[in-house]
Amino acid sequence: TLSTPWGTLTDVHVMIFIGFGFLMTFLKRYGFSSVGGNLLLAAFGLQWGLLTQGFWHLTDGKIKINIFKIINADFSTATVLISFGAVLGKTSLVQLLIMTVLEIGIFAINEHLVANVFEANDVGASMIIHAFGAYFGLAVARVLYRPGLKNGHENDGSVYHSDLFAMIGTVFLWMFWPSFNSAIAEPGYTQLMAVINTYLSLAACVVSAYAISCLVEHKGKLDMVHIQNATLAGGVAVGTCADMNIGPFGAMLIGFVAGIISTLGFKYLSPILAAKLGIQDTCGVHNLHGMPGILGGLAGIVAVxxxxxxxxxxxxxAALASSLGFALVGGIITGFIMKLPFWAQPPDQNCFDDSIYWEVTKNENTDRKPLKQIGLHDCFSSGVNILKGNM
Known part of the structure; x- marks a missing residue:
């Protein structure tokens, strides 16, 4: 085997808690809620995932826990974290916990149907995690549509350092994605094939994402949003085929196409979804997880x-259709439940702002005069006077 089950769990943990968490820190005033909310939802979700998934595999009326079931519980939380990206900055923690309970329950039903009834192959979960999580989140976002945000929000954007923090998430996800796609593959050659296919797909995806970003952006410059997200689409798209004998060319082709459609989605499709369909997708999960997830499902159909x-x-x-159907219907129902007025949904003016839910340190410049205004001479003089007083 390539690694111990514990090593695989650690790799998946890194993706769930560091990768997803930091990828969402691009918002300039929502970093606490991105990383902190991610930690809460993942920790709560994996416990609920153990129960909902274990329900289908009872032994003498009990849920047996082993390392592979813990890994699968981590997988269930990934769906929630993907959906979290679609509504990032516009929901309360209570609303997100409600979404976690409902989404993981629906996910467990769909996963059981895909794996045990249809007996479909989806080792890297392009369909049951990525496509499901994306379209579930988009359905929720549509129901929670805010007309007051149709012209944007001053905090719905990034600054230089927040984009750097988001790139930390990108790099960790990119590095550990082969472990994610091979975690539940059969040990030995099949698992090795899943690692190699994911490795090559990710590499090809980066090249196409960079190339398309240069082509579509002003003066041939790169857009950090594209690089943070579209470079990961290859890992999503190759998931269903990861343990299939598609060859290096097949893996690279899937990744190359995924990078193209993801980048174009961020550039052209996201504005259309927001303006025409009322789907305010904060993180662009449709472009990173939704369309590449469908691409992965279609590639799996062709490969089989x-x-x-x-x-x-x-x-x-059938597995692809089931995943999309459960996601859309479940997301709409969940969205209406989350829209009930007693879940403390933030008002429009307080969206994308940590300070409504977190203790945030005030800007130093509002509490004291900047050093350059005081003057170095004054600082040193004050220090000397203090020393004289103590002597």
């Missing part, structure tokens, strides 16, 4: 039809 893996193409198609 070509005999790259045992199974039925029709069941792969």
């Amino acid at each position: 039809a070509l005999g790259k893996k045992d199974g039925k193409a029709a069941m792969q198609a």
